[in-house]
Amino acid sequence: MADTGTLDRKTWQTALDQITEEHEGELVTIEILDPEIGHQHEAERLPFAYEAYDPKDDVVIVAVGGQSSRxxxxxxxxxxxxxxxxxxxxxxxxxxxxxxxxxxxxxxxTFYPEESGTGS
Incomplete structure (x- = not known):
């Protein structure tokens, strides 16, 4: 991810809410890059539901699926x-x-625009 912008912790909640609005329903892939056990896919091109930061529990939640019978x-x-x-x-x-x-x-x-293939 070259040229990324690191978000200030104070903006995490608002920024992730805005990302949810902009990308809801798009396909996403969730990958875990662990320095000890390596690279793993957790979800591949599933419909994005939301992303949120809970400051009370200090946790970011990324949700996929749950929007259709598929x-x-x-x-x-x-x-x-x-x-x-x-x-x-x-x-x-x-x-x-x-x-x-x-x-x-x-x-x-990683987000994939809807036109990139909802038939997978």
């Missing part, structure tokens, strides 16, 4: 104690968000 179940990925959130700049072909937790594990959420 994807009736909501999958929630949680990043406990995040220390950094980076957002790709506007205009990149596949917008992405990177969330880094206190242990250095990164969660990468």
């Amino acid at each position: 994807y009736p179940v909501v999958l929630r990925h949680m990043v406990q104690n995040p220390k950094e959130i980076d957002v790709a700049p506007q205009g990149v072909p596949e917008p992405a968000i990177r969330i880094v937790d206190k242990d250095g594990t990164a969660t990468l959420i």
Whole structure:
């Protein structure tokens, strides 16, 4: 994610709410980049439901699915104690968000516009 913008912690809640509005229903891939166990896919091109930051519990929640009979179940990925959130700049072909937790594990959420293939 070259040229990312690191969000200020004070703006996390508002910024993630805005990302939800802008990308709801698009397809997303959630990847976990763990320095110890490597790279793993948690979800691949599933409909994005929302992304939120809960300051009380200090957790970022990314939810996919749950919006249609094709994807009736909501999958929630949680990043406990995040220390950094980076957002790709506007205009990149596949917008992405990177969330880094206190242990250095990164969660990468990549958005795919609806026209990129809802038939998968």
